[in-house]
Amino acid sequence: MDIQATKLELMQLLLNTKKEKVLERIKEVFEQEEVDFWDELSLEDKAAINDGLEQLDNGKHVSHESVREDIRNRFNF
Numbered sequence: 001m002d003i004q005a006t007k008l009e010l011m012q013l014l015l016n017t018k019k020e021k022v023l024e025r026i027k028e029v030f031e032q033e034e035v036d037f038w039d040e041l042s043l044e045d046k047a048a049i050n051d052g053l054e055q056l057d058n059g060k061h062v063s064h065e066s067v068r069e070d071i072r073n074r075f076n077f
Contacts (some may be wrong), residue, residue: 001009017023038046055061071077 014023014026
């Protein structure tokens with residue numbers, strides 16, 4: 001079934017339903033779909049992420065293995 005046929009089928013089901021609960025659930029699906037996680041972040045979180053990305057772009061990073069080794073040494077694992 002192509003997308004246009006699916007849309008038509010869903011519209012028909014939507015128009016014919018008498019169940020308010022079904023309509024509420026469908027609305028919730030669309031509301032969740034529209035939310036971009038980036039828009040939900042605070043300005044501080046966005047700045048921290050952007051700083052981290054800039055550091056990575058400039059080659060300033062620590063490898064996973066290096067962090068694991070540091071934890072082993074620090075906590076005698």
